[in-house]
Amino acid sequence: MASLDALIQRNAGSLGTLADAEHYHEPVMIDADDTEALLAGLQRMILIRVVEEKIGDMVSQGVVKCPCHLAIGQEAPAVGVASYVRQGDRVFGAHRSHSHFLALGGSPHGLLAEVQGKDTGVSRGMGGSMHLIDIPNGLYGTVPIVGATIPIAVGAGLAAKMDGNGAMAVSFFGDGATEEGVFHESMNLAALMKIPVLFVCENNFFSSHLHIALRQPDASVCRYAEAHRIEWARADGNDLAAVRAVTREAVAAIRAGDGPRFLELVTYRWRGHVGHREDEDVGVKRKDDLAVWKLRDPISRLAVALEDIGALNRQQLKQFWTEAHVVVEEAWATATHDGYPPAKALLSRVYSGTMANKQ
Amino acid sequence: MASLDALIQRNAGSLGTLADAEHYHEPVMIDADDTEALLAGLQRMILIRVVEEKIGDMVSQGVVKCPCHLAIGQEAPAVGVASYVRQGDRVFGAHRSHSHFLALGGSPHGLLAEVQGKDTGVSRGMGGSMHLIDIPNGLYGTVPIVGATIPIAVGAGLAAKMDGNGAMAVSFFGDGATEEGVFHESMNLAALMKIPVLFVCENNFFSSHLHIALRQPDASVCRYAEAHRIEWARADGNDLAAVRAVTREAVAAIRAGDGPRFLELVTYRWRGHVGHREDEDVGVKRKDDLAVWKLRDPISRLAVALEDIGALNRQQLKQFWTEAHVVVEEAWATATHDGYPPAKALLSRVYSGTMANKQ
Amino acid sequence: MKKAAATTGYGAAIRDGFEHLLANHSEVFTIGQGLWSPWYVGNSMTDLDSQFGRERVIDTPVSELGCTGAALGAALCGYRPVVIHPRVDFMLLAVDQIVTQAAKWRSMFGGQVSAPITIRAIINRGGEQGAQHSQSLQSWFAHIPGLRVVMPSTPTDARDLLIASVLSDDPVLYLDDRWLYGLEEKLPPIQERNLADEGPRLTRTGPDLTMVGCSYSAHLCREAAARLSANGIECDVIDLRVLNPLDATLIISSVKKTGRLLAVDGDWRSCGMAAEVIASIAEALDPRVMRAAPRRVTLPDAPAPTSNPLERSYYPTVDYIVQRGLALVGAQQETFE
Amino acid sequence: MKKAAATTGYGAAIRDGFEHLLANHSEVFTIGQGLWSPWYVGNSMTDLDSQFGRERVIDTPVSELGCTGAALGAALCGYRPVVIHPRVDFMLLAVDQIVTQAAKWRSMFGGQVSAPITIRAIINRGGEQGAQHSQSLQSWFAHIPGLRVVMPSTPTDARDLLIASVLSDDPVLYLDDRWLYGLEEKLPPIQERNLADEGPRLTRTGPDLTMVGCSYSAHLCREAAARLSANGIECDVIDLRVLNPLDATLIISSVKKTGRLLAVDGDWRSCGMAAEVIASIAEALDPRVMRAAPRRVTLPDAPAPTSNPLERSYYPTVDYIVQRGLALVGAQQETFE
Numbered sequence A, B: 001m002a003s004l005d006a007l008i009q010r011n012a013g014s015l016g017t018l019a020d021a022e023h024y025h026e027p028v029m030i031d032a033d034d035t036e037a038l039l040a041g042l043q044r045m046i047l048i049r050v051v052e053e054k055i056g057d058m059v060s061q062g063v064v065k066c067p068c069h070l071a072i073g074q075e076a077p078a079v080g081v082a083s084y085v086r087q088g089d090r091v092f093g094a095h096r097s098h099s100h101f102l103a104l105g106g107s108p109h110g111l112l113a114e115v116q117g118k119d120t121g122v123s124r125g126m127g128g129s130m131h132l133i134d135i136p137n138g139l140y141g142t143v144p145i146v147g148a149t150i151p152i153a154v155g156a157g158l159a160a161k162m163d164g165n166g167a168m169a170v171s172f173f174g175d176g177a178t179e180e181g182v183f184h185e186s187m188n189l190a191a192l193m194k195i196p197v198l199f200v201c202e203n204n205f206f207s208s209h210l211h212i213a214l215r216q217p218d219a220s221v222c223r224y225a226e227a228h229r230i231e232w233a234r235a236d237g238n239d240l241a242a243v244r245a246v247t248r249e250a251v252a253a254i255r256a257g258d259g260p261r262f263l264e265l266v267t268y269r270w271r272g273h274v275g276h277r278e279d280e281d282v283g284v285k286r287k288d289d290l291a292v293w294k295l296r297d298p299i300s301r302l303a304v305a306l307e308d309i310g311a312l313n314r315q316q317l318k319q320f321w322t323e324a325h326v327v328v329e330e331a332w333a334t335a336t337h338d339g340y341p342p343a344k345a346l347l348s349r350v351y352s353g354t355m356a357n358k359q
Numbered sequence C, D: 001m002k003k004a005a006a007t008t009g010y011g012a013a014i015r016d017g018f019e020h021l022l023a024n025h026s027e028v029f030t031i032g033q034g035l036w037s038p039w040y041v042g043n044s045m046t047d048l049d050s051q052f053g054r055e056r057v058i059d060t061p062v063s064e065l066g067c068t069g070a071a072l073g074a075a076l077c078g079y080r081p082v083v084i085h086p087r088v089d090f091m092l093l094a095v096d097q098i099v100t101q102a103a104k105w106r107s108m109f110g111g112q113v114s115a116p117i118t119i120r121a122i123i124n125r126g127g128e129q130g131a132q133h134s135q136s137l138q139s140w141f142a143h144i145p146g147l148r149v150v151m152p153s154t155p156t157d158a159r160d161l162l163i164a165s166v167l168s169d170d171p172v173l174y175l176d177d178r179w180l181y182g183l184e185e186k187l188p189p190i191q192e193r194n195l196a197d198e199g200p201r202l203t204r205t206g207p208d209l210t211m212v213g214c215s216y217s218a219h220l221c222r223e224a225a226a227r228l229s230a231n232g233i234e235c236d237v238i239d240l241r242v243l244n245p246l247d248a249t250l251i252i253s254s255v256k257k258t259g260r261l262l263a264v265d266g267d268w269r270s271c272g273m274a275a276e277v278i279a280s281i282a283e284a285l286d287p288r289v290m291r292a293a294p295r296r297v298t299l300p301d302a303p304a305p306t307s308n309p310l311e312r313s314y315y316p317t318v319d320y321i322v323q324r325g326l327a328l329v330g331a332q333q334e335t336f337e
């Protein structure tokens, strides 16, 4: 489809080389960042990768039945942003949010139990992969209606503003979500009311099977932040140090009372829109691109960079992967033996029936 | 409310002097435009003014009961854009659309009968002021749900594109409508599919009682066209020649197959959001501003300009006004004697029950 | 209605409710279109912005979906927002946040979160406003598990059920009707009630006929009952008050007694609230207790017209309800279009 | 279902309908999410884009409201668009354009315009998808005057009612259910029918009990009727097919005969389609013809769960309907939660 190739080229717009799979295969630049934080981030990205692969396997074996949207290849945005989330902040995600859950410190067992519909799951077996919550770690909800959590995050930011405690809200969403009108309504509201909310768009070029060139006139979504007068930054979403750098600055401004900020993190998913397969339901060109995109691997690019400065050696790296596998296999094993929600859970969780205490 | 003044100043953004009531009181520049067309436009603006004032009076007397949103002071955008609408084009409006109806050549009697709920009204008494239709003149519908006709106009443009006959669709809406998410969805769709549609935003600074400074971070809405990669132009919406100039260029591009265009026409309404009163339900500052805004009168500024070049004399001008009053009074008188829709109209107009003829 | 001394109107009573909430519950705030306007929401929120500050009485851009979602977000974070839609018709743009988000988050997340959001919408019809400025659609929202639906028909309920709605830990749709703003009554002292304990109420009793309605329809039923009484027909009148979840016990016991049911609703007929009332008793009662077939009085199957004569024939009236009541007790098997 | 030779599945039959429309009616086009995807709308539109071109089979951005409005605009200008929403849940973002625009434009403009738009949405539930990917909500749309609501339960109807919907000059909501895609049957030649002449259909007859359902529920009723027959209970089974405007004549005459009614619906209970069916017969029949109180089988009053055991107990099954049927004929006055 040469014509589509041409269209995609034209459409790359302000993304420039970030839209081109051929670039950014080299190790990431880390000299400006903190080595300890990067090592922790690397471990967290590895954990996400291993959990997602495990879920993918279980989906392929038909053991996990709920629809799972895997974030393999997109580990850096979640981990980079999460590293600046602190106690009291509220984070919201969407359908592809295992990564957000784990990046914030969520328990692999809680997630693996949830995707099996167990009562021990993070949503007590009522939500599955697409509805995750983990309030102790600041994850206030992820839902699969595209765009739905964007205004909700703005409201959480409004609450933080009213609380006046310097907390913020974070909204993770994809490039497809920017096509929902509510995204714009939310941006305008946040800009108008100077609400402390960080909008994080993980631009992976796809909304299910459709490349952004077939959905929008320009592949970069920062133009929307521009229109709504919200300061924005763009980064290689497969470069943890770069993600941390733009997040650091944005979060500082938000906590200083400057109002909302917008981040566009350019990345790519390695699996199909939903499920475990690599090339399922994908847009044209994807098959051929995927191999090249994999060279922009957020994990190996960071690992090599850390090795280069001697902050990491092969041994430790292997160790990280082994540990992750051990953790995940244990969590999975436990979860499989956990029980399902009781029959009464169906009706007993609909209403609270309670009311506010008098003041 | 000095603080609001300050806010409004800051908020004026790229509108510059267009946002300042003190400017543009002088006669409009007409040398670049066609005198005949301007004279016709002047007459049409006078007709709109007279009809709207008549309706206002009848509202104040309680004779007209349906909610009427008057366009007094905003005659130029309707007349200027309509002068480039041709047979086959489809135009859509909103709640403040008497001006669009009349500018396209709609019959004063049809409008005055409709606001009285008569069977002879343009919507056969089923719509009132807020639901006008006049297919022979290209008006395909005006409705009061803010933003609702924007995607509908895009669909009409899509139909024109499929027909391939060089026709276009026109969507009239206000600055408040740009806060509805569907406005953005429609702009993206039009840009993506290169749909022949002209978006016309009559920016009068207000959405009912709220000044745009209290609703958006910047008083100019062209930034949205910019974001959606739609070429735009801005003009003094109270200068018929200026409106005609930007429309001429935009329409030529649309008919040439360039896709959508966006116009921001800066204007001001002289009456309250709804009803006949000048200062009803208005935002702060409006009372004091109104007097100054009236000096930016689209009618007198054009009349004087035409007089200056000797294309018009006092006599003729007086004539225009008298003729308009005669037309309107006659139309009103007839309409008052017209009958109401029959009782069966309530149920007989809900479904057609018909189907396409086989082909 | 004549204004007796020391009485309060329906709209003013709503304002009293807001005043109580804002004064006594710091986690309550209000957000919606027209909150800084002198006329947008009638007299139901006049000057609350100057009294409590524009940080707690927030006027908004024309963004129903975004503003409703924002209110929900604040509700998940310790606040009790009331998001106001000056018309039900405008609220329809926010259906996703109300029905697919607010109503489901609690159950969807295993009961770990509450969404104490109140969505207040105003039924604002008549006055030749036409098809897009007339809908009520309570039947839609009463269809949704997880969403409590409240429709007060008296000033006291308008105030106290608003308070109960906002203090409820569940999402609540609170609908008030502009046609009731003229109602006046002497208000008792405010009581903070648990909405979960509130439900339909018997506002008049009689052996001959059960009339059920909510909001303005409950008011019409009361008026019609008085007229029927003059004709020697005594009615049970039930004001639904809380439409969802619906507790039909009172209706069932009443119809068991009267054997006759007239379900009145200002919404459309098909799959409407009046259908629910009839279905509830049909399922619960031995058919033999019915002395006549139950009847519905609803809107005709058409969008609202503007033209005055058509508009007058469009909405149920006391006269029409009285007629239907007489016919029912006469038990003629008549059908109406 | 086993696939016999020369039979067509429900999904493929829908595709046949689209193929007929696109091949024979140049004013028909389709627009919606997933139309260029191999899986998004099951096998109901496979390769239509390559067969008829991407100008007439248009895939879209994630903008339900905008795309539905655009389809309506084209419908007002001489086209017969079918706007496709792969899930009812997504369509809720487009409610304003469906309910406040498409359904009202004709009456609102004095009958001078037609809006021959078909909104097709797919009920896609089960598979542990959860609360936001499971709604059907036909009861909502059957509540709206001006909107025809069509729900086929067989491959033939899936094809022919789609064609009738698109050729109707009125706005139509066409809902198909993924759970029916496995159904196969031998299709008769295509007939272009006037949707205004289509309505409920009696698909099985018997003197003991009337079972009414639509779409997948009609299928369950047919299966249950077969099982009941084995128990010596013979049922009338009515497939609603067209929910709005509803022609209840057939249901009324059937219940007049059987004196027993089981209304089955895969939507929620309160103000639902099952309530409408019961209310329609309760109003129309002398109560004395009823040999037992009518009953509803619907979803429980809760959002859809994900966990497999809960999900299995959430949706009505043939077993459950059979039980209810037996109970009804036994006429025990039992209540179910």
Ligand SMILES: Cc1ncc(C[n+]2csc(CCOP(=O)(O)OP(=O)(O)O)c2C)c(N)n1
Pocket: A069, A095, A096, A144, A145, A146, A173, A174, A175, A176, A177, A178, A204, A206, A207, A208, A273, D033, D062, D090, D093
């Ligand atoms: C309102 C709504 N419309 C459509 C869908 C179907 N859908 C699920 S995920 C998705 C793609 C979203 O793309 P993006 O936001 O870029 O997220 P990504 O999948 O790339 O992570 C779509 C269209 C939905 N879930 N909700």
Ligand SMILES: Cc1ncc(C[n+]2csc(CCOP(=O)(O)OP(=O)(O)O)c2C)c(N)n1
Pocket: B069, B095, B096, B144, B145, B146, B173, B174, B175, B176, B177, B178, B204, B206, B207, B208, B273, C033, C062, C090, C093
């Ligand atoms: C969806 C919706 N929300 C709110 C309203 C109430 N409303 C009617 S007109 C209007 C103001 C719109 O402002 P603008 O678009 O600038 O048009 P203007 O009145 O200035 O001509 C509003 C908010 C409505 N009619 N529809």
Ligand SMILES: [Mg+2]
Pocket: A174, A175, A176, A202, A203, A204, A205, A206, A207, A208
């Ligand atoms: Mg994406």
Ligand SMILES: [Mg+2]
Pocket: B174, B175, B176, B202, B203, B204, B205, B206, B207, B208
């Ligand atoms: Mg305006």
